[in-house]
Structures are given as structure tokens and as C-alpha cells.
Amino acid sequence: MLRALDIRDMLIIDRLELTFQPGLNALTGETGAGKSILLDSLGFVLGWRGRAELVRQGAAQGEVVAEFELHENHPAHPILAEAGLPGGEELILRRVNTAEGRKTAWVNDRRCSGEVLRALSETLVELHGQHDDRGLLNPRGHRAMLDDFAGAGGQLATVRSAWSEMSRARKLLSEVESALAAMRAEEEFLRHAVTELDKLDPQPGEDAELDARRRMMQGAERIRDDVARAYDLLGSDGAEGAMSDALRWLEGVSDNAGGQLEEPVVALGRALVELGEAQDGVNASLQALDFNPVELEAVEERLFAIRALARKHDVAPDDLGGFADTLRERLNRLDAGDADLADRRVAVETAQAAYNKAAKALSTLRQRAASKLDTAVMAELAPLKMERAVFQTEITPSDPGPEGADAVAFTVATNPGAPSGPLNKIASGGELSRFLLALKVCLTGDDSARTMIFDEIDRGVGGATADAVGRRLAALAQGGQVLVVTHSPQVAARAAYHWRVQKHVTDGQTLSTVVPLAQADRVDEIARMVAGDTITDEARAAARALLDA
Structure with missing residues (x-):
């Protein structure tokens, strides 16, 4: 208030x-x-x-x-x-x-x-x-007014819930259809890519490993000859033979040298041991540098294949395996898509049926309420001196929505047999006022x-x-x-x-x-409304009669 x-x-x-x-x-x-x-x-x-x-x-x-x-x-x-x-x-x-x-x-x-x-x-x-375009004269609000009159809150909630469920089911169906359409458009690509990736079967870290092996084998071609020549110079025909001969000669004369050759002989022995270790290391290196040129080709071929596939799909070489899993999952969804699509269509049909049932029940409730409202308004029009007028609540089909599938409009005909139409189009000023008042009394x-x-x-x-x-x-x-x-x-x-x-x-x-x-002032004001600017005793008497009625 x-x-x-x-x-x-x-x-x-x-x-x-x-x-x-x-x-x-x-x-x-x-x-x-x-x-x-x-x-x-x-x-x-x-x-x-x-x-x-x-x-x-x-x-x-x-x-x-x-x-x-x-x-x-x-x-x-x-x-x-x-x-x-x-x-x-x-x-x-x-x-x-x-x-x-x-x-x-x-x-x-x-x-x-x-x-x-x-x-x-x-x-x-x-x-x-x-000129009330916010209230009773606004046809956009007539349906809500009728629903309030009908006490349709519970039925409206059911319709809104059914509409939401149907909308959700339709959205999911649309998403599945769009996803399947997109996957079908690239199905050939997916199957070819998965086959290609499965055939190559790249492993995480393999790119770095292959690159290291390739670099090692490429370097081996350049240094192996020098290492082999060095190994030959260290062997029996080279340093080892010369040092062995020198040691043998010195040992043979050491006894006659008065001890002067003992330390050189010992040092030369140690040198021969170190030389042997050097020979073993160089030999191991030669073994490591010894490779089959076919193996280099195989390594390079696989390395280039992995990198080419990574560039093709715009992913890192180490991510090719995970990318293959992603494509495989998309293929699996595509293969299972028809069954999923069928399930979604059934869900839409079920939700549509539930909505139709709820909307029909709401329409029935509105029809019954419209009849009661028409009767009530007509009863109110009689005291307002409009007993020959006709008020009717028209319910027509409309596009389905969360409020049901009905359009509601309050129409009037000022005389029996006259065409009916919207309140603000058919009724004159005075008639319109009385229609609005009668309708408001019934709706309140x-x-x-x-x-x-x-x-x-x-x-x-x-x-x-x-x-x-x-x-x-x-x-x-x-x-x-x-x-x-x-x-x-x-x-x-x-x-x-x-x-x-x-x-x-x-x-x-x-x-x-x-x-x-105050009461006395009201008499004069109502008298003014009766008689105009000049208030007479007769006007005051009429005002008192109105106040006492």
C-alpha cells in the first residue's frame, strides 16, 4: 500500500x-x-x-x-x-x-x-x-492475466519444465548432428591419418634418439680413417714394435751399464702399459665408428618420416602418439555416432510428447478459465449499464513456447451481433473505461x-x-x-x-x-463538480445526497 x-x-x-x-x-x-x-x-x-x-x-x-x-x-x-x-x-x-x-x-x-x-x-x-498500454489494454499481458485468474501456476511450471527439457534434448541432438556431419566430412582424412600414424608408430623421445644416432654415424664417416691410421701407428708395426725393440735392447745391456739403465727400463715398461691402454681405447672407438651405411639410410628415413608427419599435422614429433589417440577416438565416435544419433532422436520425441501433453492440459485449463472469466465480466458489465455488450476471451493457437501454445486476447463487441475486436479498437472512451473496470474487478x-x-x-x-x-x-x-x-x-x-x-x-x-x-469541504468540492464554478445551494444539496447515498 x-x-x-x-x-x-x-x-x-x-x-x-x-x-x-x-x-x-x-x-x-x-x-x-x-x-x-x-x-x-x-x-x-x-x-x-x-x-x-x-x-x-x-x-x-x-x-x-x-x-x-x-x-x-x-x-x-x-x-x-x-x-x-x-x-x-x-x-x-x-x-x-x-x-x-x-x-x-x-x-x-x-x-x-x-x-x-x-x-x-x-x-x-x-x-x-x-491510454494504459502497460496493463489491461496490452494484449501481450492477457495470457498472464488469464493464467492468474485460472490459478495455472502449477500447470505453467510443468509446461516450462517440459519446454526446457525439450529444448535441451533438441540442442543435444543438434550438437550430435553437427559433430557427426563434421566428422563425416573428414572421415577419409581420419582413417588415412590413423592408418599412417599406426604404421609409423612413433614413440616419445624417438626423434631425439634418431637424430643423435644420425649425427654420430655422419661424423664417423669423416674421422674413422684418421682413427684407423692412428691405431696402425700405435701397433706392432709402429710405436709398440719400436718401443718393444728398444726395451729388449736396453734390458740386454742393462747389467753391464752399472745400474744407469734401470730407471729408463722401468719407465719404458710403464710407457708400454699406457700404450696398450691407448691401443684398446682407440680400437673401441674404431668398433663404435664401424657401421653399416644401410643403417644410416634407415635411421635417416625414419627420422625424416617422423618429422614430415609432425609438420603435416602441426604437432611436435613427441606428440604424434597422443595425436593418433585423439584421431582414433574421433573415429570411434563416428563409428558409434549413428547409435548415439538414434538415441538423441528418441529423447527429442519423448520430450516433445511430454511438452505437447502439458501444453494441451494448460490449454484445456485456459479454455475453462476463459469461459468463467467471460461470465464474470458480463455479470460486472450489467451494473455498469453495458448489459448488451459482449466480452469474450479468445484463445487461438500460437507458436509453442515456455508458456504453452496459446495466444490470448480480450475482445469486446459493444452490441449483440456487432463484430468483436480488441478492447482499445472497438470500445469508445466511456465504454472502454467500464470494460476495464469490470475486467479489473474480475481479475483482482x-x-x-x-x-x-x-x-x-x-x-x-x-x-x-x-x-x-x-x-x-x-x-x-x-x-x-x-x-x-x-x-x-x-x-x-x-x-x-x-x-x-x-x-x-x-x-x-x-x-x-x-x-x-474534510466532510464540509467535500460537499463544496463535489458541488463544484456538479454545478461548475458557481456553487449553488441546489448543487450542495445534490452533493450531500451523493455522499449519503
Whole structure:
């Protein structure tokens, strides 16, 4: 419920503080007094799109504060929680608009976005009028209204779940089909590549090993001849033979040399031992350098084959084995793809059948609810002097979606036998107002969470019809809150609380204000609405009669 509205420096309002009450609240006043400004200001603090220029001329900024009372299960609480905003029984919205056009909003003293503000407003206020494209006149919302009337929340949840499951199954099928199509397009490549890789069977580290062997064998060709010549010079025909002869000659004369040759003989023996070790090392080297040229060709052939395959597939030589496993897995998926595809198609068919069943059940529920709604609206039209009009909820097939496969539109025919059509296309201003009121009475039920605002919904009607409109508004306000901007004395007389919007000129500036009316003031205001600017005793008597009715 809207408890208070504080407006500062907005359009022709300098400062205005209003305190609203539960039940039916009426705002009256002469045309141009500023009643629409109140709605513009309320729409501004709720984040609705409206006038571009709102700040009062000469003011640095305009500000609107709206205070709402929330019951424990009010639908605004989850929105506040999701946005990380403080909740409670009191909700205070504050929004500022600078003269330069910058807008800033707060919810319970926390900064918030316009998106959050608009989400909250959907749970706080409903605005209805002849130009209400947000509510009953908007066909895009008719299906949701019918579902609320039908109590279709559980069935809707089933349809949405079935739609999600069907969408997921279709997505998986599409992914499998795309993957298989891509793999089939490269099937020949995959099979050839796997065969080629399996045949070569490259091993991790083999590239480095082959390269080292190749370099060793290539180097051996260049140095083996020199090593062989050196080995020959160290042998019996070379250094070994010469040193052995020298040692034998020295040993033969050592006894006659008086000990002078003992040390040279010993040293020469040691040299022969070292020479033998050198011969063994050189010989081992010769053995290692001894290779078959065919082996070099084989090593080079395999090394080049591995590197060529690595370049072909743009992978490192050591990664060829893992790459082969990847290709092999893709081939396995391709071979198993037909079975997987069949399973996916069965899953889609099953999900489609479940969705169709749920959507059909929802359609049946909507058809039954539409019949009940039509009957209820027709019953409401009679007191509003439209007993010859026809209201019908049309349900037609639409593209399937998460909300089912129905399109819903509220249509009217102003007279029996006349063609029916959309509310805002067929009905005149006064008829439209009464249709909207009758429909709202039927759709509201026990929902008192939102404040309902009717902007001159009584336009174009008078007399007994206006009185019927006022009584329906009063009935609609029971247990909730309704604000009505009206020019009808019959409607204003049915209000529990009454405010008059009026203009005055101060220091050359035109300003608008709102005055709460006591009972005596209400008599004069309703008399003015009956008689015009000149209030007569007869007009006051008529006003009293309306208030006492």
C-alpha cells in the first residue's frame, strides 16, 4: 500500500507531502490543476518512462519520495533480496532528477538501478486508464492475466519444465548432428591419418634418439680413417714394435751399464702399459665408428618420416602418439555416432510428447478459465449499464513456447451481433473505461498487494453509470487501496478519502498543491463538480445526497 508521497520541485510543484490511506482515495480538481503531475511524479519515482523535462523551472533538481507498506508475503521482498537491498515492512523509494537530466535512485537509502526500480514497481502499483498500454489494454499481458485468474501456476511450471527439457534434448541432438556431419566430412582424412600414424608408430623421445644416432654415424664417416691410421701407428708395426725393440735392447745391456739403465727400463715398461691402454681405447672407438651405411639410410628415413608427419599435422614429433589417440577416438565416435544419433532422436520425441501433453492440459485449463472469466465480466458489465455488450476471451493457437501454445486476447463487441475486436479498437472512451473496470474487478480477486490507480477511467460516463463505476471502485478498494483521478462527482462521493488538486500563483509562478478535504469541504468540492464554478445551494444539496447515498 502507498502510504506517503513527497514531491519537491517537480514541474509546477514546489513542495508537496501527501499521506494516503487504504480503501478508495479520490483526487479531484479542475482541468489543468496538476492531477496528471501527481501521476507523472509517482511514475518517475517508480522508474516508469515519462516526460523528459520534470524539474521545476529554476530549481537545481527535482525529487520524489514514495513510502510503501509491505505485508509479510509481498512479492517485492524477493526482488529486494535478489538485488541485495534491505527489506522489511517499510519500503522507501527516492529518486532525484537534476536540471541536466541525470537521474539517481535509492531504495531504503541504498543506491539502485532503474531496472530494479521498475521490477519493484510491477509489484507495487497498477495504473489503469484509457491510454494504459502497460496493463489491461496490452494484449501481450492477457495470457498472464488469464493464467492468474485460472490459478495455472502449477500447470505453467510443468509446461516450462517440459519446454526446457525439450529444448535441451533438441540442442543435444543438434550438437550430435553437427559433430557427426563434421566428422563425416573428414572421415577419409581420419582413417588415412590413423592408418599412417599406426604404421609409423612413433614413440616419445624417438626423434631425439634418431637424430643423435644420425649425427654420430655422419661424423664417423669423416674421422674413422684418421682413427684407423692412428691405431696402425700405435701397433706392432709402429710405436709398440719400436718401443718393444728398444726395451729388449736396453734390458740386454742393462747389467753391464752399472745400474744407469734401470730407471729408463722401468719407465719404458710403464710407457708400454699406457700404450696398450691407448691401443684398446682407440680400437673401441674404431668398433663404435664401424657401421653399416644401410643403417644410416634407415635411421635417416625414419627420422625424416617422423618429422614430415609432425609438420603435416602441426604437432611436435613427441606428440604424434597422443595425436593418433585423439584421431582414433574421433573415429570411434563416428563409428558409434549413428547409435548415439538414434538415441538423441528418441529423447527429442519423448520430450516433445511430454511438452505437447502439458501444453494441451494448460490449454484445456485456459479454455475453462476463459469461459468463467467471460461470465464474470458480463455479470460486472450489467451494473455498469453495458448489459448488451459482449466480452469474450479468445484463445487461438500460437507458436509453442515456455508458456504453452496459446495466444490470448480480450475482445469486446459493444452490441449483440456487432463484430468483436480488441478492447482499445472497438470500445469508445466511456465504454472502454467500464470494460476495464469490470475486467479489473474480475481479475483482482483477493490480491491486495498492489495499489491500483485509475486515471479518469470514468471519462465519458455520467449519471447512474458513473454511480455504478464509483460503487465498483469502492468495492474493488475493499481490503486494498485504490487511487482514482476523477471528474465525476458520483465517483468522488464513493471515496473514503478525498483530495483536491488546485493551482495558485505566487510571485509570478504558477504552483500546484493538493489539499485533503474534510466532510464540509467535500460537499463544496463535489458541488463544484456538479454545478461548475458557481456553487449553488441546489448543487450542495445534490452533493450531500451523493455522499449519503
